[in-house]
Amino acid sequence: QIRLVESGGGLVQAGGSLSLSCVASENSLSTAATAWFRQAGGQGREFVAGMNRPGSSTDYSDSVKGRFAISRDSTKNILFLQLNDLKPEDTAVYFCAARFGFLKDIYYKTNDYPYWGQGTQVTVSS
Numbered sequence: 001q002i003r004l005v006e007s008g009g010g011l012v013q014a015g016g017s018l019s020l021s022c023v024a025s026e027n028s029l030s031t032a033a034t035a036w037f038r039q040a041g042g043q044g045r046e047f048v049a050g051m052n053r054p055g056s057s058t059d060y061s062d063s064v065k066g067r068f069a070i071s072r073d074s075t076k077n078i079l080f081l082q083l084n085d086l087k088p089e090d091t092a093v094y095f096c097a098a099r100f101g102f103l104k105d106i107y108y109k110t111n112d113y114p115y116w117g118q119g120t121q122v123t124v125s126s
Contacts, residue, residue, distance in 0.1 A: 002027045002115050004096050009120030016086050016124075022079040022096030022117055030055070030074045033099045033107050036081045038092035039119075045095065049081060050106040059106050064090070086124045093119040 008020040020036070035050035049060045049070035058070050069082040079096050097113035107113065 002098065002100075004098060004115055004117035006094065006096050006117040006120040009094060009122045011123045011125065012086050014087055014124055014126050018083045018086065018122060020081040020083065020094055020096075020120060020122070022081075024077050024079070024098065027098075027100060028074070029072055029077055029079055029098060031100055033101070033103075033105060033112075034070075034072065034079050035097045035107065035113060036068075036070060036079075036094055037097060037110060038090075038094045038122075040089075040092040043092075045110050047108045047110075048094070050108060051079075052104050052106045053101065054104055056104070057106055059108075083122065086122075088124045088126045091122060091124050093121050095119045 003025045005023050033053050036048040037045045039045040051058045067085045071080045096117045098115045099113045
């Protein structure tokens with residue numbers, strides 16, 4: 001069974017940057033569609049960034065487009081999310097997710113992903 005472990009969250013001033021990591025075990029992320037979601041206090045879990053299985057396509061929510069970047073280190077089996085120009089509204093618990101298969105789609109819904117990390121807290125102060 002795959003295990004996903006996020007790290008890299010913390011307290012950052014507005015305008016700052018963070019790099020989140022999601023380390024996968026047992027299975028290669030290169031065989032999975034992957035994504036980052038976030039959940040702010042009192043809100044549901046929302047899509048932030050996604051990558052298809054071969055890594056040839058990425059997509060982002062409108063709120064983070066141009067500021068965040070999803071990437072993958074296939075050798076180390078780590079999924080990254082680079083968060084730049086952080087805003088207070090980015091404050092949330094960030095989760096990585098994986099969906100293993102053969103298709104080359106990006107998936108946007110929480111129910112599309114059977115595997116999740118435990119989450120890492122990102123707090124952006126103003």
